[in-house]
Amino acid sequence: MINTVGTNIISSLGFTTNENYENVKRGISGIKHYDVGTFGLPEAFMASLIEKERLNDLFYPYCNHVSQSNYTELEKAAILSVFDANKEANIDLSSKKTIFIISTTKGNVKNLETPSKNPMHKVYLWHTAKLITTFFQNTNTPIVVSNACISGAAAQITAMRELKNRHFDYAVVIGADFLSKFIISGFQSFKALSSDICRPFDKERCGLNLGEAVATIIYTNKVHNAKHRISLSDGAIRNDANHISSPSRTGEGSFRALNCVLQDINKEEIAFINAHGTATLYNDAMEAVAIERAGLQLVPVNSLKGYFGHTLGTASVLESIISMCALQENTILKSLNYNEQNFENQINISTENKRTHKKYFIKMLSGFGGVNATLLFEKISQL
Amino acid sequence: MTDFYRALEVNYPKFFKMDGLSKLGFLASEKIFENTPNRFEPREDIAVVCFNRSSSLEIDMLYQKNIQSNENYFPSPSVFAYTLPNIVTGEIAIRNRFYGETSFYISEKYDTEMIFRTVNNCFLDKITNFVLCAWIESFKEKLDVKMFLITKEKTDNEFSEQTIHMNDN
Numbered sequence: 177m178i179n180t181v182g183t184n185i186i187s188s189l190g191f192t193t194n195e196n197y198e199n200v201k202r203g204i205s206g207i208k209h210y211d212v213g214t215f216g217l218p219e220a221f222m223a224s225l226i227e228k229e230r231l232n233d234l235f236y237p238y239c240n241h242v243s244q245s246n247y248t249e250l251e252k253a254a255i256l257s258v259f260d261a262n263k264e265a266n267i268d269l270s271s272k273k274t275i276f277i278i279s280t281t282k283g284n285v286k287n288l289e290t291p292s293k294n295p296m297h298k299v300y301l302w303h304t305a306k307l308i309t310t311f312f313q314n315t316n317t318p319i320v321v322s323n324a325c326i327s328g329a330a331a332q333i334t335a336m337r338e339l340k341n342r343h344f345d346y347a348v349v350i351g352a353d354f355l356s357k358f359i360i361s362g363f364q365s366f367k368a369l370s371s372d373i374c375r376p377f378d379k380e381r382c383g384l385n386l387g388e389a390v391a392t393i394i395y396t397n398k399v400h401n402a403k404h405r406i407s408l409s410d411g412a413i414r415n416d417a418n419h420i421s422s423p424s425r426t427g428e429g430s431f432r433a434l435n436c437v438l439q440d441i442n443k444e445e446i447a448f449i450n451a452h453g454t455a456t457l458y459n460d461a462m463e464a465v466a467i468e469r470a471g472l473q474l475v476p477v478n479s480l481k482g483y484f485g486h487t488l489g490t491a492s493v494l495e496s497i498i499s500m501c502a503l504q505e506n507t508i509l510k511s512l513n514y515n516e517q518n519f520e521n522q523i524n525i526s527t528e529n530k531r532t533h534k535k536y537f538i539k540m541l542s543g544f545g546g547v548n549a550t551l552l553f554e555k556i557s558q559l
Numbered sequence: 560m561t562d563f564y565r566a567l568e569v570n571y572p573k574f575f576k577m578d579g580l581s582k583l584g585f586l587a588s589e590k591i592f593e594n595t596p597n598r599f600e601p602r603e604d605i606a607v608v609c610f611n612r613s614s615s616l617e618i619d620m621l622y623q624k625n626i627q628s629n630e631n632y633f634p635s636p637s638v639f640a641y642t643l644p645n646i647v648t649g650e651i652a653i654r655n656r657f658y659g660e661t662s663f664y665i666s667e668k669y670d671t672e673m674i675f676r677t678v679n680n681c682f683l684d685k686i687t688n689f690v691l692c693a694w695i696e697s698f699k700e701k702l703d704v705k706m707f708l709i710t711k712e713k714t715d716n717e718f719s720e721q722t723i724h725m726n727d728n
Binding site: 216218281282283285288289299300301302303305306317319320321322323324330334337338340341343357358361362364365366412413414415416417418419420421428429432436439543544545546547 | 601603607612613614616619620622623626627629632634635636639640642643644645646648649650652653655656657658659660661662663664665666667670673676677679680681683684685686
């Protein structure tokens with residue numbers, strides 16, 4: 177079990193955890209329509225984007241000792257996010273006992289568009305990670321996790337293991353992915369994008385929206401402070417062994433990952449499941465099967481994709497933070513844009529913000545490469 | 560790599576659809592498991608954990624070429640699917656029916672300290688008894704694969720930073 181000491185989210189819904197969480201509670205979505213020509217794309221799309229002007233303004237005061245142009249917007253957001261998370265945590269980021277773990281699928285892939293302007297090394301994911309740790313004068317080699325859309329969960333599991341094995345005292349887990357022509361065109365080519373705001377688990381769902389976000393969680397194996405009472409208790413990664421780009425019909429990997437974290441707990445104590453819920457036809461149907469097979473059909477399920485879109489390598493860091501805020505306040509958040517389901521076996525989708533007094537929540541994730549992850553979070557009773 | 564594939568005498572047409580990274584990973588894992596009894600029995604106790612320096616940059620650059628201009632705009636889903644480094648771990652899992660953990664990490668260099676630490680950490684998963692661990696790099700015509708099957712049990716050939724450093728094949 178590892179404990180949270182500080183968090184931050186930078187997204188279309190705000191630049192702090194609190195700003196983001198309050199917007200979600202009010203049912204606000206950051207997903208908007210973007211015209212042809214945005215990112216140089218020949219097609220219009222719906223997405224949730226970070227306000228770049230505000231990002232640059234907020235970063236400006238931090239760059240007195242370096243040139244602003246040394247950093248891409250993704251790197252600025254990551255640095256800003258760590259700074260803000262550490263306002264609460266107040267740990268020594270430069271310590272040998274602090275490890276940085278960066279979760280990203282594509283990092284600065286946007287730089288491939290203009291190779292003449294950008295030196296090649298800027299697109300290496302380890303380079304982005306090194307730039308961030310150097311900024312904070314941390315000399316440990318950062319760990320970079322790139323495990324498709326479950327990267328953020330894999331990074332948290334990596335943090336849990338490093339801290340359990342006492343290699344470090346603190347782990348700074350950063351999820352960071354920005355959108356670009358590269359990523360959006362790819363999802364368009366898969367016909368995976370919805371032309372309207374996505375509808376996770378709804379029978380009318382017809383695809384996902386992409387989102388950009390950066391989020392940070394600082395974990396420790398030391399005792400809890402008074403403010404944060406949610407711990408990461410367990411986590412598992414399992415493969416479908418079925419297909420590289422479409423989920424297993426039987427929810428094989430997802431079901432197995434769920435089973436791993438359910439071993440030692442009472443299912444009656446689960447407040448909610450925060451599913452991946454991308455709103456593609458196959459992902460949501462697969463998760464419904466996995467949830468039902470794991471005997472969790474009565475547990476309230478929500479997806480946060482209607483608020484933030486699918487934020488790729490950031491998704492499970494961001495969604496874990498929002499879900500932690502909810503559990504801390506004894507709240508189950510509603511899943512946006514859901515009316516009715518058409519799954520063979522019904523699951524319990526959360527349609528309004530509700531009270532709960534249960535102590536666990538489960539985070540589910542799935543991604544390309546047939547990979548699935550499950551995280552188990554637990555509320556620790558007041559000391 | 561095609562010659563190597565033919566020499567293995569396996570029939571797996573999907574091989575020809577794979578990108579360089581997946582082909583390398585596939586070939587190395589075939590070599591490791593070729594004589595394993597009941598090798599296609601489904602199992603959950605083998606994790607596939609890979610590392611490299613360049614992520615999927617080789618195929619990323621190919622994909623970028625196909626979308627660079629809107630006059631010659633051909634985003635291909637079959638190319639895009641491989642623009643994630645962990646696809647190779649999925650290909651190995653599909654081939655061998657491994658339902659266990661699959662993960663991919665990026666580091667600047669072949670970092671034996673980090674690989675050793677990460678693989679040992681994987682055994683904290685209660686089901687994982689073996690880790691198929693690899694360094695796989697396929698970029699700028701440079702191919703490099705080092706693959707190890709590591710067991711939780713104690714053996715004569717002990718897994719350490721030194722052994723993975725020496726076993727440079």
